[in-house]
Amino acid sequence: xxxxxLSLAAIVAAxxxxxxASAAPLExxxxxxxxTGLVRxxxxxxxxxxxxxxxxxxxTERHRFSGVFTFxxxxxxxxxxxVTLKYxxxxxxxxxxxxxxxLAVSQAYFQYAVADYSLKVGKMQLATPWTxxxxxxxxxxxxxxxxxxxxxxxxAGAAYFNTNxxxxxxxxxxxxxIYAAAAIGSVGPVNxxxxxxxxxxxxxxxxxxxxxxxxxxxxxxxxxxHMKLADELKGxxxxxxxxxxxxxxxxxxxxxxxxxxxxxxxKEMGVYTLSADGQFIMSGQxxxxxxxxxxxxxxxxxxxxxxxxxxxxxxxxxxxxxxxxTYGDEVYVEAGYAYSKNFSLYTYYSDMDIKDNAANGDDNxxxxxxxxxxx
Numbered sequence: 001x002x003x004x005x006l007s008l009a010a011i012v013a014a015x016x017x018x019x020x021a022s023a024a025p026l027e028x029x030x031x032x033x034x035x036t037g038l039v040r041x042x043x044x045x046x047x048x049x050x051x052x053x054x055x056x057x058x059x060t061e062r063h064r065f066s067g068v069f070t071f072x073x074x075x076x077x078x079x080x081x082x083v084t085l086k087y088x089x090x091x092x093x094x095x096x097x098x099x100x101x102x103l104a105v106s107q108a109y110f111q112y113a114v115a116d117y118s119l120k121v122g123k124m125q126l127a128t129p130w131t132x133x134x135x136x137x138x139x140x141x142x143x144x145x146x147x148x149x150x151x152x153x154x155x156a157g158a159a160y161f162n163t164n165x166x167x168x169x170x171x172x173x174x175x176x177x178i179y180a181a182a183a184i185g186s187v188g189p190v191n192x193x194x195x196x197x198x199x200x201x202x203x204x205x206x207x208x209x210x211x212x213x214x215x216x217x218x219x220x221x222x223x224x225x226h227m228k229l230a231d232e233l234k235g236x237x238x239x240x241x242x243x244x245x246x247x248x249x250x251x252x253x254x255x256x257x258x259x260x261x262x263x264x265x266x267k268e269m270g271v272y273t274l275s276a277d278g279q280f281i282m283s284g285q286x287x288x289x290x291x292x293x294x295x296x297x298x299x300x301x302x303x304x305x306x307x308x309x310x311x312x313x314x315x316x317x318x319x320x321x322x323x324x325x326t327y328g329d330e331v332y333v334e335a336g337y338a339y340s341k342n343f344s345l346y347t348y349y350s351d352m353d354i355k356d357n358a359a360n361g362d363d364n365x366x367x368x369x370x371x372x373x374x375x
Contacts, residue, residue: 242269
């Protein structure tokens with residue numbers, strides 16, 4: 001979205017950009033500034049039973065209004081600056097939590113780009129398999145460089161400092177720096193990505209690989225992640241090393257689609273992702289966050305959907321087992337409506353039942369409704 005006239009958004013952008021550029025007339029500063037982002041309203045209704053045999057965990061009604069505004073402005077030849085402002089306001093109808101209002105600069109970095117190389121320096125989203133790179137995800141201060149000189153491939157190296165990527169109690173007071181290298185590309189019909197990473201006080205090493213392909217409506221994707229925990233976290237498991245792997249297959253035809261998959265975690269170690277909404281193959285709406293970081297977990301899932309014009313409908317089922325015991329399952333239905341290219345509505349109902357909820361989680365029925373405008 002190009003800002004051609006003086007507006008409130010342009011005034012905010014101009015103020016943000018003064019951090020990066022020398023003094024200039026206001027109209028000249030505004031010229032060339034791009035604004036992208038989204039505004040979203042979300043309602044989550046929960047019927048949460050922490051132990052159905054004894055006590056009710058409580059019903060919650062959460063209203064959340066969020067906005068993200070990214071301003072991109074040229075600074076010099078091959079150099080631009082990027083600033084992202086994020087607003088988040090959550091209110092709970094039963095006053096179970098205080099209203100959380102937050103307006104902050106979530107990204108602020110320079111980017112230098114020429115034909116085969118680019119470099120970002122500053123505060124930015126953490127785009128790794130272990131973290132969430134969505135607008136409300138994980139952020140860090142640092143540097144990331146890219147090389148695109150090999151046709152069809154991108155090579156990257158990154159160092160992020162003082163990240164917000166994890167809230168594990170054992171390391172919340174420690175500086176959590178991430179160092180990563182990646183190769184992302186394709187060979188024939190197969191897309192590939194390979195990552196190696198280290199995160200201080202969390203994991204000493206992690207190696208991630210993903211392969212995916214598709215043909216005539218069929219798709220197949222597989223992932224493997226091997227992680228060795230740092231000393232601060234390994235005490236909670238029998239072993240400090242473990243492997244996560246998952247596979248997902250699907251088929252689409254004339255608006256209809258089906259998917260099925262299987263996720264497996266190591267028998268003796270259970271930390272693999274730092275975000276419930278990361279890049280790992282996911283199962284269900286709620287069950288994934290209960291099982292992704294659990295040892296000896298097997299999860300099966302299947303889903304189906306259909307798109308009819310601007311409307312879409314879907315349903316899914318997930319079942320998890322820990323060792324040979326049933327851990328929990330989830331069933332959900334969902335629907336969406338694309339009112340326009342930029343404005344969409346989405347809702348789902350999910351019923352998750354955790355068998356061993358005294359130790360591991362909740363039985364929860366959740367309804368979500370959200371309206372999103374992107375620009």
